[in-house]
Amino acid sequence: MIKSLKEWILVFMIIGFIMLIGNWIGYDILPWDALPGIAILIGISLAGLIIHRLLPFKLPSIAYIGIIGLVLTIPGMPGAAQIVTYTTEVTLLSIATPILAYAGVSIGRSWFDFVQLGWKTIVIGMVVLLGTFLGSAVIAEIILRFQGII
Amino acid sequence: MGEQAFKLWKDWRLHVIVLAIVAVTESIGTFAIPVGPGTILLLPMLYAVVIGLGLYFTPLVTDKQSINAEPLVFLSVSILIAKFGVQAGPALPQIIEAGPALLLQEFGNLGTILLALPLAVFLGLKRESIGMTHSIGREANLALITDKYGLSSPEGRGVMAMYIFGTVFGSIFIGLISGFLATVTPLHPISFAMATGVGSGSMAAASLGPLIAAFPEMSETLTAFSGVSNLISSVTGLYMSIFIGLPLTVKLYEILSKNKEKKAVKGSVDYDKKS
Secondary structure (H helix, E strand, O other): OHHHHHHHHHHHHHHHHHHHHHHHHHHOOOHHHHHHHHHHHHHHHHHHHHHHHHOOOOOOHHHHHHHHHHHHOOOOOOOHHHHHHHHHOOOHHHHHHHHHHHHHHHHHHHHHHHHHOOHHHHHHHHHHHHHHHHHHHHHHHHHHHHOOOO | OOHHHHOHHHOHHHHHHHHHHHHHHHHHOOEEEEEOOEEEEEOHHHHHHHHHHHHOOOOOOOHHHHHHHHHHHHHHHHHHHHHHHHHHOOOHHHHHHOHHHHHHHHHHHHHHHHHHHHHHHHOOOOOHHHHHHOOOOOHHHHHHHHHHHOOOOHHHHHHHHHHHHHHHHHHHHHHHHHHHHHHHOOOOHHHHHHHHHHOOHHHHHHHHHHHHHHOHHHHHHHHHHHHHHHHHHHHHHHHHHHHHHHHHHHHHHHHHHHHHHHHHHHHOOOHHHHO
8 A cells, every 4th residue: 555655646746747747838827837736636636546445345446536526626615716726727638638648658559459350340339439429418418408407 | 466567657768758749749739620510629639649659669669668558547547537526516516407417328328239239230240249339348348248258258359349449549539529529419518528428537538628629618517527427437337237238238139130140041042051
């Protein structure tokens, strides 16, 4: 646990640094303006990972991370407004770019497996992604309209 | 696990490469390509995945970097999920109001079965099509099929193929279509924001990006809904597959393949010999 904790903290510092640079170049937000925000997001992630390790249930760690972030920012929670103000400085797109850069480097190894798949799999794969994405959106749309929300 | 798993922060080459990719792609910025009535948005994150993939085939990236990058995707996704969380808190009243839609849109995953399974059977795939089309084919679904049929079964090969396809191509494909679909169809951006939560973390990032770039005035709401949808999917998605998705796929496959066999028997005299 202690070893993982040290590992997580060091890795988060590196990733956080990369995100701050991307946030600066792409969205003109100076790193020191976004620093408190990224520190809060890292803190929430760490808390989620630790809780995941400590609790015996089999919920994915991202479930804990999402819930902690949500609870901390419910209007009326002490400090909620501050957390929202700080984390707004870290744009979602600047978080996404390093994720996909790491993903790109990582999926290179699957490339040859991908090439062997054959055209049928590729056609079906696109329909599977499209079907899931569009299916979810259509059902959400129907229910939201039914409720009169949109 | 062991030694190697605990030295991720030491892989300076990998982190410098990612930093360089981020710096380059963010400097290039966003391009909007109008296609008919819709728009395809090319975002830095999409260049990033393509450049990262391309670099794997240069001496800059070795297998070591590629192996280390995988847990780093997970750790950086957790920061994204934290961001989803802090956007969701302030939107909580809105989210509770939309609660039924968020829960029920999980059924949208079944859209895959109705759309992709007939196509797979039509293209001549056998039991592989069950593994391929029962779900979006991410880690949880891979585990489910492996548990039930084994990885070397036809079903296992099918889900593995979908997993690989989604891993390599998923974020690029879904990143290209999400903004386009949101601008070209009459569906509301919030409905699409909910749909971004159905896949993996990197797919969520790749499909939400173009949405908030296309509707910047709604960015906070869209992020909040995407996050909650992702949260609900991560908890309920597997059970959805176990209790509804997979049984439905198997049933539908049996119906479809029976019809197909009848047609095949009629259409070809060699059919009995071949099988």
